[in-house]
Amino acid sequence: MNSYTTQMDAARKGIITEQMKIVARKEFRPVEEIRQLVAEGKVVICANKNHTSLDPEGIGSMLRTKINVNLGVSRDCKDYDIEMQKVMKAVELGAESIMDLSSHGNTEPFRVKLTTECPAMIGTVPIYDSVIHHQKDLAELTAKDFIDVVRLHAENGVDFVTLHCGITRKTIEQIRKHKRKMNIVSRGGSLVFAWMSMTGKENPFYEYFDDILDICEEYDMTISLGDACRPGCLADATDVCQIEELVRLGELTKRAWAHNVQVIVEGPGHVPLNQVAANMQVQQTICMGAPFYVLGPLVTDIAPGYDHITAAIGGAVAAMNGAAFLCYVTPAEHLALPNVDDVKQGIIASKIAAHAADIAKGVHHARDIDDKMGEARQKLDWEAQYACALDPNTARAIRDSRAPESDHADTCSMCGKFCAVRSMNKALNDEYIDIL
Numbered sequence: 001m002n003s004y005t006t007q008m009d010a011a012r013k014g015i016i017t018e019q020m021k022i023v024a025r026k027e028f029r030p031v032e033e034i035r036q037l038v039a040e041g042k043v044v045i046c047a048n049k050n051h052t053s054l055d056p057e058g059i060g061s062m063l064r065t066k067i068n069v070n071l072g073v074s075r076d077c078k079d080y081d082i083e084m085q086k087v088m089k090a091v092e093l094g095a096e097s098i099m100d101l102s103s104h105g106n107t108e109p110f111r112v113k114l115t116t117e118c119p120a121m122i123g124t125v126p127i128y129d130s131v132i133h134h135q136k137d138l139a140e141l142t143a144k145d146f147i148d149v150v151r152l153h154a155e156n157g158v159d160f161v162t163l164h165c166g167i168t169r170k171t172i173e174q175i176r177k178h179k180r181k182m183n184i185v186s187r188g189g190s191l192v193f194a195w196m197s198m199t200g201k202e203n204p205f206y207e208y209f210d211d212i213l214d215i216c217e218e219y220d221m222t223i224s225l226g227d228a229c230r231p232g233c234l235a236d237a238t239d240v241c242q243i244e245e246l247v248r249l250g251e252l253t254k255r256a257w258a259h260n261v262q263v264i265v266e267g268p269g270h271v272p273l274n275q276v277a278a279n280m281q282v283q284q285t286i287c288m289g290a291p292f293y294v295l296g297p298l299v300t301d302i303a304p305g306y307d308h309i310t311a312a313i314g315g316a317v318a319a320m321n322g323a324a325f326l327c328y329v330t331p332a333e334h335l336a337l338p339n340v341d342d343v344k345q346g347i348i349a350s351k352i353a354a355h356a357a358d359i360a361k362g363v364h365h366a367r368d369i370d371d372k373m374g375e376a377r378q379k380l381d382w383e384a385q386y387a388c389a390l391d392p393n394t395a396r397a398i399r400d401s402r403a404p405e406s407d408h409a410d411t412c413s414m415c416g417k418f419c420a421v422r423s424m425n426k427a428l429n430d431e432y433i434d435i436l
């Protein structure tokens with residue numbers, strides 16, 4: 001029988017958990033430092049007691065930047081086997097977290113399969129599942145119905161839940177008054193907004209926040225405070241709706257910490273590149289260093305089909321300036337449910353952003369692999385280069401498809417016998433350099 005409830009409770013009692021030891025090992029940091037950071041809320045270890053297959057990770061701005069992959073069936077794409085294939089691909093490509101956003105059919109067996117088979121952290125957005133689970137239309141759902149689904153997900157072993165607790169009835173006035181270009185683009189946020197509008201009641205995730213905290217404390221389920229008012233286009237970035245919600249998320253963070261419940265705070269959205277760093281700094285101040293989980297940020301609105309790139313640019317700058325957790329974006333963003341290849345493209349783009357930021361902020365040993373790659377390139381050692389590559393199969397396939405001729409097979413077909421690396425290696429070894 002554990003003498004603590006959550007990882008935060010253990011940390012505050014001076015107890016080092018197995019999960020803290022694993023995180024410390026993965027991050028090359030003393031376990032006592034991890035314990036201290038968990039106690040302060042600056043690192044979370046999302047580890048529901050019922051997630052039996054979990055390989056725990058820490059999330060915090062001073063640790064390696066983690067990435068999340070959104071998956072799950074919808075009414076238009078409802079094949080759970082395909083979703084499971086995406087999960088396995090995501091884990092293979094290095095995703096530390098999977099959010100199951102399923103919004104169709106019998107969602108519970110898939111969720112339970114994830115928490116019994118998947119080593120990555122599992123997140124959900126319970127409001128998506130509320131309509132499905134209760135088989136009631138949105139306006140017919142009661143506050144208790146929503147809270148019951150939060151409990152169900154906790155029992156199912158979900159490690160973190162996105163709850164849009166930060167919008168209230170006041171937000172309805174604000175959205176009407178400020179005439180945002182894109183209003184609310186958060187799916188969960190729009191559902192909470194619609195429910196409040198239709199029922200005339202307060203946001204149940206705000207009103208019954210203490211009941212939710214009791215559930216989260218019991219199962220050690222982390223709350224990811226959703227940003228319902230995240231900007232959906234550059235014109236809405238950093239506006240009063242976004243900042244006002246962030247202030248409320250700061251207050252809710254304090255309340256959660258008082259219950260020893262771990263908290264992540266979600267952030268924007270669509271943000272011009274020159275506002276990304278300021279957004280991270282404001283969040284860190286208002287939310288007292290709670291790990292920031294950004295959805296992008298997408299730094300331009302005009303690249304549908306390539307939004308994994310716009311998000312990776314914003315994500316790299318965000319993570320360099322304090323974001324701890326990046327939600328991947330795929331080329332299908334704004335267009336369709338991603339297929340397996342979209343998922344891969346999104347993960348790779350997000351991993352590049354996270355890794356680039358980790359190097360820039362000096363995360364322990366982050367650059368080691370780049371230095372190895374440099375050595376492999378200098379030696380024209382292609383196998384060693386593939387071993388360092390984020391996506392070795394693609395790298396190998398490109399080189400093999402356009403291979404150099406056999407008398408300069410150590411180069412690649414980009415420069416062939418004009419290969420600078422080959423010429424320099426030969427010159428420094430006093431060897432003859434044959435170009436023709």
Ligand code: SF4
Pocket residue numbers: 411412413414415416418419420421422
């Ligand atoms: S051929 Fe050109 S691109 Fe290819 S390894 Fe040599 S220098 Fe690099």
